[in-house]
Amino acid sequence: MKFLKFLVIIIFSINFFLFGRVFAAGSKIEYPEKNWSFSTIFGSFDKASAQRGFQVYKEVCAGCHGMRLVSYRNLAALGYNQDELKAIAAQFEINDGPNDEGEMFTRPGRPSDKFLSPYPNDQAARAANGGAYPPDLSLIIKARPNGANYLHALLRGYEEAPNNIKVPEGMYYNKYYSGNLIAMPQPLYEDGVEYLDGTKASKDQMATDVTTFLAWASEPELEERKQLGVTVILFLIVFSILSYFSMRQIWAPIKNKN
Amino acid sequence: MSKPKFKNPVVNWIDYRLPIFTFMNHELNEYPTPKNLNYFWNFGSLAGITLVTMIITGIVLSMNYTAHVDYAFDSVERIMRDVNHGWLLRYIHMNGASFFFIVVYIHIFRGLYYGSYKAPREILWILGVLILLLMMATAFMGYVLPWGQMSFWGATVITNLFSAIPLVGESIVTWLWGGFSVDNPTLNRFFSLHFVLPFVIVGVVILHLVALHRFGSNNPIGIDVKGKQDTVPFHPYYTIKDLFGLSVFTTIFAAAVFFFPNFMGHPDNYIPADPMVTPAHIVPEWYFLPFYAILRAIPDKLGGVLFMFGAIMVLFVLPWLDKSSVRSSQFRPLYKLFFWILVIDCIALGYLGAKPAEGIYVILSRIATAYYFFHFLIILPLLPRIESTRPLPVSISTPIITASSNASTVMAMREKK
Numbered sequence A: 001m002k003f004l005k006f007l008v009i010i011i012f013s014i015n016f017f018l019f020g021r022v023f024a025a026g027s028k029i030e031y032p033e034k035n036w037s038f039s040t041i042f043g044s045f046d047k048a049s050a051q052r053g054f055q056v057y058k059e060v061c062a063g064c065h066g067m068r069l070v071s072y073r074n075l076a077a078l079g080y081n082q083d084e085l086k087a088i089a090a091q092f093e094i095n096d097g098p099n100d101e102g103e104m105f106t107r108p109g110r111p112s113d114k115f116l117s118p119y120p121n122d123q124a125a126r127a128a129n130g131g132a133y134p135p136d137l138s139l140i141i142k143a144r145p146n147g148a149n150y151l152h153a154l155l156r157g158y159e160e161a162p163n164n165i166k167v168p169e170g171m172y173y174n175k176y177y178s179g180n181l182i183a184m185p186q187p188l189y190e191d192g193v194e195y196l197d198g199t200k201a202s203k204d205q206m207a208t209d210v211t212t213f214l215a216w217a218s219e220p221e222l223e224e225r226k227q228l229g230v231t232v233i234l235f236l237i238v239f240s241i242l243s244y245f246s247m248r249q250i251w252a253p254i255k256n257k258n
Numbered sequence B: 001m002s003k004p005k006f007k008n009p010v011v012n013w014i015d016y017r018l019p020i021f022t023f024m025n026h027e028l029n030e031y032p033t034p035k036n037l038n039y040f041w042n043f044g045s046l047a048g049i050t051l052v053t054m055i056i057t058g059i060v061l062s063m064n065y066t067a068h069v070d071y072a073f074d075s076v077e078r079i080m081r082d083v084n085h086g087w088l089l090r091y092i093h094m095n096g097a098s099f100f101f102i103v104v105y106i107h108i109f110r111g112l113y114y115g116s117y118k119a120p121r122e123i124l125w126i127l128g129v130l131i132l133l134l135m136m137a138t139a140f141m142g143y144v145l146p147w148g149q150m151s152f153w154g155a156t157v158i159t160n161l162f163s164a165i166p167l168v169g170e171s172i173v174t175w176l177w178g179g180f181s182v183d184n185p186t187l188n189r190f191f192s193l194h195f196v197l198p199f200v201i202v203g204v205v206i207l208h209l210v211a212l213h214r215f216g217s218n219n220p221i222g223i224d225v226k227g228k229q230d231t232v233p234f235h236p237y238y239t240i241k242d243l244f245g246l247s248v249f250t251t252i253f254a255a256a257v258f259f260f261p262n263f264m265g266h267p268d269n270y271i272p273a274d275p276m277v278t279p280a281h282i283v284p285e286w287y288f289l290p291f292y293a294i295l296r297a298i299p300d301k302l303g304g305v306l307f308m309f310g311a312i313m314v315l316f317v318l319p320w321l322d323k324s325s326v327r328s329s330q331f332r333p334l335y336k337l338f339f340w341i342l343v344i345d346c347i348a349l350g351y352l353g354a355k356p357a358e359g360i361y362v363i364l365s366r367i368a369t370a371y372y373f374f375h376f377l378i379i380l381p382l383l384p385r386i387e388s389t390r391p392l393p394v395s396i397s398t399p400i401i402t403a404s405s406n407a408s409t410v411m412a413m414r415e416k417k
C-alpha cells in the first residue's frame, strides 16, 4: 500500500514537471476538444474520413505544403488498392535522372515515390508565400501540442479581426494561432472540394477529414502500435500476477518462521 | 580436484581452471541478502535491466541511423516508418531514457532515506553518483541525435554554458562544437560519444556491484547483518522478487511505449532543426529540469554553471556531510522530516525548471536552490547534535517479530512450537 502511494507520488510529480512545461510553452489559447477515433486506447483511423482528407490535402493544402516523408504507396493503409495507388501516383510529374545521356527528365510518379513537394526548395516556398514558410505537413500533428485539436481549430479559426488589431498586408487573423496573425490565407471554404464519395463538404467536415489524414501521416504505425500494446500489456499483467504468487509461495517459509 | 562442486562434469572441468561458475554461484545464488528488504530495493536491478535495454535498442537504432545534419532527422523518421518495428525500437529507446531516470532517481532517494551511503558503503555511493553523471551526459547527447528543433537548441544552450569559464571558455566551446556553431562535426562527435558512454557506464556499474557485494545490501532498518538468521540466499528469494518487480515495471513502461510514446517528449523535436528559427521556449528533457532551475536561479552565468554542477558534487561528499552514525531514517525522526522536505524541494525545482525565468518563478527558484544546498551543507552536518535517534533493534530478525507481533502471529508461532 505504501508502495502504491509512492507510485502515485511519482506519476504526480512527472505530470507536475510536464504541465509546468506545457504552460511555459505559452499555449494559453484553448481549442475545442473533439473525440477523435484515433485518440482512444483501442483507437484506429476512420479510413473513409482519411481518404476524404487526402483529397482535401491534394486539392487544397498541397498547393503550398509538401509531405516529403510520405510515399504514395503508404496510402495503401487508407484502403486504396494497388491500381488506385498507381493511378494516384501517376497524376504527378516527378523529376528523375540523370539518365544514360546524363540528362534529367520527368516521368509520371510511381507508388514508391515520395509525395511531390510544391516547391523545389525552402527559399522558393518562402518567396511564394511572402516570406513565410509553409511547413511540411508529414509530422504536423506530432509537432504541435495537442496537434489534432489544434489543427482542426486552426483551420476553422479565421475571423474578422477585432477593431483594435491591425492586420498587415499578407497576414490573416486567426483566433487559434499564437499571436493571432498568420501568413496562411484561409484554406477551407464551404464546398471547397467536391468529395468523391458524395459527402457534403462543409468547412467542419473538411477540417475533420484533413486532420484525420494528417494524424495518420504523422503516426502511420498507430493502429499496429495500439493493437500490439493491448496484447503485450495483457500478457504482462498475467505474468505479473503469476510472478507475484510464485514470490508469495517462495517466501512463505521465511515469512511464517517469524 | 577436491569434492566436485557441480553435477555437470564439463562445468566442473571448466570451473576448476576458470572459476566462473563458482563466482556466479557465489554472487548470484548463495549471496546472502538481508531478508527484510522492501520494494525500494528492486530499483537497482531495474536500473541494470534498463541499461541493457538501452544498449540493445541503441545498437539496433545505430544500424539505421545517419549522423549527418542533412539526414539525421529523416533517418530517424525512416526508422519510424520503414524499418520493421522501427517505431517500437525507437519508442523503447526514447521512453527508456525517461524511465531510466525515474528508476535511478528513486534508487538514489532510496539511498538517501535509508542512509545507504554511510560507512562502509561510501565508494559504492560515489560510483553511483558517477553513473548518474555519465547517464546525464549520455542522455543529453542522445537527445541531440534526432536533430529536431529541441535537439539543436538544447545542444546550443548547454554547450554554450562552458563559455562562462573565464579566459578559456570561448575556446572550449569552439573545441566542443568542432566549429563556430553546433553543426555537423558536433553531431558526429555526439553520436560517437553517445555510442560509447553507455559501455563506460557498464564498466562503472560492474565496479558498483563489486563494491556492493563486499558488504552486501543495506536494509530498511539500516543495521548490519548479525548472522545467518538475518539473511536469505539471493536465489530464489530475490531473483523472484526482482522478477515480479520487473514485470510490474515493464507493464507501466509498455503502457508508455504503446499508448503515450510522446507524452514525455517535446512536440518541437518533430520539427527539423533550423538554426535560423529559435523556439519560443527552450526546455530540456524533464529529467534535467531541477538542474536547469538551479542554473537559471543564479543571476551570474558562471555562478549558475558552478551551482548546477555543485548540486551533484555535494552528493559525492555526502557520506562525510551526514555525520550521524544511524543509517535508516526510521530511527531518525528529524532527518526523516528533512528528507521529505528535500523531496518536495527537488520536485519544486523540477517544476520551476519548466517555467519561464521571470517574476515569481525566479524568486521561488532561488529559494528552492538555496534550500537544496542548505539541506546538504548545513542541516545534515548539524542534525546529529540536536536529534535524538530512536533505539536501534538488536538485529534484523528481532524487529521483524516485534514489528508484526500482533496477537495472531505470536499465537501462530506458539502453536508451531
Ligand code: HEM
Residues within 6 Å of the ligand: B051, B054, B055, B056, B057, B058, B059, B060, B061, B062, B065, B076, B090, B093, B094, B097, B100, B135, B138, B139, B140, B142, B143, B144, B145, B146, B194, B195, B198, B199, B201, B269
Ligand atoms: C545509458 C543508456 C542510454 C541513454 C540514457 C540513451 C538516451 C538517448 C536519448 C534520450 C535519445 C533521443 C531519443 C529521441 O528523442 O529520439 C537517444 C537516441 C539514440 N541513441 Fe541512445 N541512449 C543510451 C544508450 C544508447 C546506446 C548504447 C546506443 C548505441 C550503441 C544508442 C544509440 C542511439 C541512437 C542511434 C539514437 C538516435 C535515434 C533516435 O533518436 O531514436 N543509445 N538515446
